[in-house]
Amino acid sequence: MYQLKAVEKKFPGVHALKSVDFEIKRGEIVGLVGENGAGKSTLMKVIYGAYQPDGGTVMIDGKAVRFQNPRQAMEKGIGMVFQEQSLIPNLTVMENIFLGYEQQFVRLGVINWKAMSAAASRQLAKVKLDIDPATVTSALSFAQRQLVELAKVLTLEERVDGDLVILLDEPTSVLAEDEVKMLFAIVRELTKRASFIFVSHRMDEVMQLSDRIYVMKDGAVVDVVPQGGATVEQIQHKMVGRNVDREYYREQRQKPYDASKVLLRMDGVSLPGRIKDISLKLHAGEVLCLVGTEGSGREAILRTIYGMRTPVAGTLQIKGQAVASFNPQAAVSAGVGYVPRERKIEGIVAGMNVFENMTLSQMGRYSRAGVLNVTAERALARDWIAKLSIKAHSELADCGNLSGGNQQKVVLSKWRSGGSDIMLLDHPTRGLDIGAKEDVYEMIRDMSDDGVGVILVADTLEEAIGLSHSIIVLKDGAIQQRFDCLPGAKPTLFDLLHYMI
Amino acid sequence: MDLQRLKPHLPWITLIVLVVFVGITDSNFLKPANLLELAGDIVPLFIMALGLTFAIYIGGIDLSAQSMANMITVVASVYLASLGLWVAVLCVLLGFGLGLLSGFVTTRLFVPSFISTLAVGGVCFSVAQWLSGNRALNMDAEQRNALFGWMIGRTGIIPNELFIAAGLLALCLFIERRTTLGRALKAVGAGEMAAAASGLNVTRYKMLAFAISGALAAVAGLLFSVKLSGGAPTIANGFLLPAIVAVLVGGTPLTGGVGGVLNTAIGTLIVAVIRASMLYFGVQATQQQMVFGLVLIAAIALTIDRSKLRTVK
Numbered sequence A: 001m002y003q004l005k006a007v008e009k010k011f012p013g014v015h016a017l018k019s020v021d022f023e024i025k026r027g028e029i030v031g032l033v034g035e036n037g038a039g040k041s042t043l044m045k046v047i048y049g050a051y052q053p054d055g056g057t058v059m060i061d062g063k064a065v066r067f068q069n070p071r072q073a074m075e076k077g078i079g080m081v082f083q084e085q086s087l088i089p090n091l092t093v094m095e096n097i098f099l100g101y102e103q104q105f106v107r108l109g110v111i112n113w114k115a116m117s118a119a120a121s122r123q124l125a126k127v128k129l130d131i132d133p134a135t136v137t138s139a140l141s142f143a144q145r146q147l148v149e150l151a152k153v154l155t156l157e158e159r160v161d162g163d164l165v166i167l168l169d170e171p172t173s174v175l176a177e178d179e180v181k182m183l184f185a186i187v188r189e190l191t192k193r194a195s196f197i198f199v200s201h202r203m204d205e206v207m208q209l210s211d212r213i214y215v216m217k218d219g220a221v222v223d224v225v226p227q228g229g230a231t232v233e234q235i236q237h238k239m240v241g242r243n244v245d246r247e248y249y250r251e252q253r254q255k256p257y258d259a260s261k262v263l264l265r266m267d268g269v270s271l272p273g274r275i276k277d278i279s280l281k282l283h284a285g286e287v288l289c290l291v292g293t294e295g296s297g298r299e300a301i302l303r304t305i306y307g308m309r310t311p312v313a314g315t316l317q318i319k320g321q322a323v324a325s326f327n328p329q330a331a332v333s334a335g336v337g338y339v340p341r342e343r344k345i346e347g348i349v350a351g352m353n354v355f356e357n358m359t360l361s362q363m364g365r366y367s368r369a370g371v372l373n374v375t376a377e378r379a380l381a382r383d384w385i386a387k388l389s390i391k392a393h394s395e396l397a398d399c400g401n402l403s404g405g406n407q408q409k410v411v412l413s414k415w416r417s418g419g420s421d422i423m424l425l426d427h428p429t430r431g432l433d434i435g436a437k438e439d440v441y442e443m444i445r446d447m448s449d450d451g452v453g454v455i456l457v458a459d460t461l462e463e464a465i466g467l468s469h470s471i472i473v474l475k476d477g478a479i480q481q482r483f484d485c486l487p488g489a490k491p492t493l494f495d496l497l498h499y500m501i
Numbered sequence B: 001m002d003l004q005r006l007k008p009h010l011p012w013i014t015l016i017v018l019v020v021f022v023g024i025t026d027s028n029f030l031k032p033a034n035l036l037e038l039a040g041d042i043v044p045l046f047i048m049a050l051g052l053t054f055a056i057y058i059g060g061i062d063l064s065a066q067s068m069a070n071m072i073t074v075v076a077s078v079y080l081a082s083l084g085l086w087v088a089v090l091c092v093l094l095g096f097g098l099g100l101l102s103g104f105v106t107t108r109l110f111v112p113s114f115i116s117t118l119a120v121g122g123v124c125f126s127v128a129q130w131l132s133g134n135r136a137l138n139m140d141a142e143q144r145n146a147l148f149g150w151m152i153g154r155t156g157i158i159p160n161e162l163f164i165a166a167g168l169l170a171l172c173l174f175i176e177r178r179t180t181l182g183r184a185l186k187a188v189g190a191g192e193m194a195a196a197a198s199g200l201n202v203t204r205y206k207m208l209a210f211a212i213s214g215a216l217a218a219v220a221g222l223l224f225s226v227k228l229s230g231g232a233p234t235i236a237n238g239f240l241l242p243a244i245v246a247v248l249v250g251g252t253p254l255t256g257g258v259g260g261v262l263n264t265a266i267g268t269l270i271v272a273v274i275r276a277s278m279l280y281f282g283v284q285a286t287q288q289q290m291v292f293g294l295v296l297i298a299a300i301a302l303t304i305d306r307s308k309l310r311t312v313k
Helices: A040-047 A070-075 A093-097 A113-126 A142-154 A177-190 A203-209 A232-240 A298-305 A328-333 A343-347 A354-358 A360-366 A374-387 A404-417 A434-449 A461-467 A493-500 B003-025 B032-041 B043-057 B065-083 B086-108 B113-132 B141-152 B160-178 B180-197 B202-228 B240-250 B261-280 B285-303
Strands: A002-011 A014-024 A029-034 A055-060 A063-065 A078-081 A164-169 A194-199 A212-217 A220-226 A258-271 A275-284 A287-291 A313-318 A336-339 A422-426 A453-457 A470-475 A478-484
Touching: A002 A040, A014 A040, A014 A220, A029 A040, A029 A203, A029 A232, A040 A164, A040 A194, A070 A078, A078 A142, A093 A113, A093 A142, A113 A142, A142 A164, A142 A177, A177 A194, A177 A203, A203 A232, A212 A232, A220 A232, A258 A298, A258 A453, A275 A298, A275 A313, A275 A453, A275 A478, A287 A298, A287 A461, A298 A313, A298 A422, A298 A453, A328 A336, A336 A404, A343 A404, A343 B180, A354 A360, A354 A374, A354 A404, A354 B180, A360 A374, A360 A404, A360 B180, A374 A404, A404 A434, A434 A453, A434 A461, A461 A493, A470 A493, A478 A493, B003 B240, B003 B261, B032 B043, B032 B160, B032 B261, B043 B065, B043 B160, B043 B180, B043 B202, B043 B240, B043 B261, B065 B086, B065 B113, B065 B141, B065 B202, B065 B240, B086 B113, B086 B202, B141 B160, B141 B202, B160 B180, B160 B202, B160 B261, B180 B202, B240 B261, B240 B285, B261 B285
Parallel strands: A029 A194, A029 A212, A078 A164, A164 A194, A287 A453, A287 A470, A336 A422, A422 A453
Antiparallel strands: A002 A014, A002 A055, A055 A063, A212 A220, A258 A275, A258 A313, A470 A478
């Protein structure tokens, strides 16, 4: 009943959707899987009307439609349950449920709260959530908020004549096991009211819940798998286009690190509300992975080391020197390099060219008395463009127009050319295609060979396990467990998940 | 050719179109003597716009520039007799220091620059009123000519102000294109988060941008008071709007990061031509700010980078 035909979407430097065909029938649960950057979120945004496709058609019951914005899509029965929850925390549950649709309860310009409360209770009953609709949303648990979000989308049922399609974006990523089971039971029951598109990283869950699974890779649908039609490994193979194995993560290049040389040492470091009592050591040639859910403190640790946050307790030593003042300038001069998760916002400066970006962290080295030596800067950039085979027409190309992988290479060469030997990598492969990911893995192994210590927050657990020498699992800002990851004797996904949630 | 590719070239195309248009309607306009005089007259405004460019280039604004210039005309008139040539140093230091103060309030106290500079501007205005006793002051003509006469004379047919303007433009262009300061300001304007994550001391560079803006506003005020041989707390009123217009129509958007001082030079010439043409078309002086206000709105709407804005309040 809902159909996409040959849908195309292009962004500067990226072909995000390549002739995507997609179909969902009444009451069906369709899974959508793919690596980060495969085009899942773009596809979802096209479906719920946040993006307009550049080509192809969107059809509902055989009729072509075009949405200018999410509200128009909602009026046709397409709702989205956001991963980053879209509820406003200081409003009550019922206000959130009917946000933007209060008019139905208004008499003489005044809202009839009783009527709204009763209507909200009916919605909450659909998702089997027994709470007072007048509760302030921030008082709810994460799982409860997820259900409120679902109830909010289900109000479409009364407003819209046709069928409902509801998108669930990573709904289970921070839920505990029994909460996941409950959510799945509710979703299955709701299939008599709506069809669902289920997006998740947890392959086992997608396979368990979905009637069919769309597998995406590099902006295209590479396969549609019926329930029970393939194993987890087979689907993963389709997602990546090759076996996700030890070779993919360059495990054969993983060499033991130099345990005698401690580059960085944290003792009892705390940041209120973010991390508590963190102690860790990073050695030369080591890849240390921080693993945990969103908000578990991974980013706070990186930002503390980089001097963007000042801890209230504990000490940080970089190469034997205790850090006294926490600021990025001091961290950079101590040899720390930071590859932030938000590449387009914090990684590169769009509007500046390749050489300007590369020397941004080390202008002192390319200037005398504040006057830049542009010739030397350009030579450096040409050198690294060749070394990492960065696809840019020259060192004068605007970094904003490069593809994600090439932008990331510019960010990495910014630090590597400056001689940083402690590298903080936050989701370095986010949004990159497979080839670019492998380039990054290759670079991480190169860094280890050069004696660089790497602290990595990986994009997926598989990536964390594949790349690391050691893994630290975090939960609610505290260290739960530490794993050694010798090649051939690595912990499993389950080992890690157990401590994460 | 699409609009995006055309955008960087719009300022000089606008300038040429305007010059040709006014030149056709008024045959005297294109005479070299007239053009030189027009250019010479706009120099104090240009210097103020030059400074403003730095504040706008980093994505801020400096609303104190006009009050700063006002105050400096008073300071220069009052202290010329006792300090002599040193009064120039005092003026520039004062502008630089008050600019730093705006920068400090903006970066350390997290007050948006349009408010912090408005407040500092209020202080400047009040200082000017207090120092002058709210009267127009005159410089001693002889002393002015002896010490600062070189600023306003002519070399051949070329007004000396133009040499000052050219010198300052060259200096600012050098700072913008060839120094670590200029590069850092560009990075802050184009991507402040990335600049901070690259280990740049963003706070310091932002404060410097406001300080440069203040210092150049002070130079503008000094030149203006020398020209008029005196000062008053409202003498430079009417400068701020055209100066902001000059920066924006030159092609440095309020969101910062692109454009620069060369663009401001073109923008100032556009302002000069608009101003001259208003005279020919009989627009009264009292109505001029209306025109500049409308041009400003058009310029902002055309140049602003909406992708950088999440919400506007």
